[in-house]
Amino acid sequence: MVGLIKAAKMGSGSSPCASCKLLRRRCVMDCIFAPYFPPDDPQRFALVHKLFGASNVSKLLQELPVNKRGDAVSSLVFEANTRIRDPVYGCVGAISLLQNQVSRLQMQLEQAQAELMSIQMQQHLQNEISDDKSLVLAATINLHQYLNDFAASTANLIIQDPLKTESLWT
Numbered sequence: 001m002v003g004l005i006k007a008a009k010m011g012s013g014s015s016p017c018a019s020c021k022l023l024r025r026r027c028v029m030d031c032i033f034a035p036y037f038p039p040d041d042p043q044r045f046a047l048v049h050k051l052f053g054a055s056n057v058s059k060l061l062q063e064l065p066v067n068k069r070g071d072a073v074s075s076l077v078f079e080a081n082t083r084i085r086d087p088v089y090g091c092v093g094a095i096s097l098l099q100n101q102v103s104r105l106q107m108q109l110e111q112a113q114a115e116l117m118s119i120q121m122q123q124h125l126q127n128e129i130s131d132d133k134s135l136v137l138a139a140t141i142n143l144h145q146y147l148n149d150f151a152a153s154t155a156n157l158i159i160q161d162p163l164k165t166e167s168l169w170t
């Protein structure tokens with residue numbers, strides 16, 4: 001029976017927010033906590049309350065424009081969670097861990113970029129060498145052609161006029 005009444009209250013939206021429930025007070029229409037601490041996640045407010053205190057959180061939210069309050073609550077919840085897990089460093093521990101990861105990854109990225117550049121340079125050099133080889137080959141073929149032509153025309157000259165040809169060589 002009690003459960004049924006409770007369920008009916010939840011359904012009508014009249015159940016107090018997690019904050020008011022924990023603080024055992026009446027959740028008013030314009031409760032500052034209600035939009036950010038729904039009754040289905042009581043742990044969220046319990047953590048923030050334990051670390052910062054409900055009145056401090058309330059003051060903080062009142063000083064902020066409404067559109068910033070959601071983000072503020074998210075960061076308070078994050079800070080409270082990390083402080084529970086790491087009582088010494090809290091979220092600073094998480095931040096410096098991530099900063100270390102970022103700088104390690106940046107170093108790896110720089111190394112990979114340097115390797116890539118050296119591979120590209122080697123490839124470029126190999127292309128140049130093979131370009132040079134084909135130039136030499138083309139020149140050799142041209143030279144062969146030229147010598148053949150020269151031999152052929154010399155032979156023609158000798159056949160046509162042996163005497164004149166002889167004078168060409170002296």
Ligand SMILES: [Zn+2]
Binds near residue numbers: 032
């Ligand atoms: Zn409330």
